[in-house]
Amino acid sequence: AQSVTQLDSHVSVSEGTPVLLRCNYSSSYSPSLFWYVQHPNKGLQLLLKYTSAATLVKGINGFEAEFKKSETSFHLTKPSAHMSDAAEYFCVVRPPPGSQGNLIFGKGTKLSVKP
Amino acid sequence: GAGVSQTPSNKVTEKGKYVELRCDPISGHTALYWYRQSLGQGPEFLIYFQGTGAADDSGLPNDRFFAVRPEGSVSTLKIQRTERGDSAVYLCASSRTGVNQETQYFGPGTRLLVL
Numbered sequence: 641a642q643s644v645t646q647l648d649s650h651v652s653v654s655e656g657t658p659v660l661l662r663c664n665y666s667s668s669y670s671p672s673l674f675w676y677v678q679h680p681n682k683g684l685q686l687l688l689k690y691t692s693a694a695t696l697v698k699g700i701n702g703f704e705a706e707f708k709k710s711e712t713s714f715h716l717t718k719p720s721a722h723m724s725d726a727a728e729y730f731c732v733v734r735p736p737p738g739s740q741g742n743l744i745f746g747k748g749t750k751l752s753v754k755p
Numbered sequence: 756g757a758g759v760s761q762t763p764s765n766k767v768t769e770k771g772k773y774v775e776l777r778c779d780p781i782s783g784h785t786a787l788y789w790y791r792q793s794l795g796q797g798p799e800f801l802i803y804f805q806g807t808g809a810a811d812d813s814g815l816p817n818d819r820f821f822a823v824r825p826e827g828s829v830s831t832l833k834i835q836r837t838e839r840g841d842s843a844v845y846l847c848a849s850s851r852t853g854v855n856q857e858t859q860y861f862g863p864g865t866r867l868l869v870l
Contacts, residue, residue: 676861681863682863683758683759683846683860683861683862683863683864684798684846684848684861685861686858686859686860689858730797730798732797742788742800742803742811742814743788743790743798743800743859744800745790745797745798745799746797747795747796747797748795748796748797
């Protein structure tokens with residue numbers, strides 16, 4: 641069975657400081673991993689995805705994540721937070737190729753950005 | 756182009772009533788997914804359509820929940836004899852073909868409140 645664990649339910653940073661949102665996964669297979677962002681009253685938006693190519697994945701809005709198999713982690717980072725980054729972030733794992741396409745979401749991390 | 760749309764955006768109903776939630780996927784997308792997001796949780800998979808057929812309905816919680824996609828585009832999620840525990844945001848997503856590594860594009864959701 642596959643699952644993801646987001647280690648922090650809430651992270652608060654100051655504008656201009658680095659962001660780190662932590663995610664650990666559990667998978668019997670080489671996983672596909674994603675980060676989605678959800679702004680209030682808006683749909684989920686894909687930030688980035690890892691699909692067994694480069695282990696360092698760059699996404700939109702300056703976010704990136706590094707796949708570390710030895711640590712079973714896929715943490716999301718950004719060098720400098722912006723006020724517009726305040727949102728809920730979800731780490732997501734997907735079944736391997738040949739399986740059904742449904743996504744398995746973590747519980748989410750709410751990011752607050754202070755001025 | 757237009758994204759995934761869902762109607763209504765909000766629905767309030769009474770316990771025991773029947774409700775229908777509609778999803779319009781991105782034009783040309785053959786794969787359609789329904790998820791349910793309870794307060795403070797990540798979205799949970801309900802059902803996946805490939806064309807007109809339900810390829811995976813393993814996430815439907817019980818037989819009060821049913822979904823259709825008769826012409827392979829618009830989908831309707833139907834909930835009979837609603838219960839207070841059904842209150843949640845119901846999310847719809849679509850992808851081009853349903854291949855495992857494709858991006859799923861999400862709609863803004865329908866917020867259902869059962870009184």
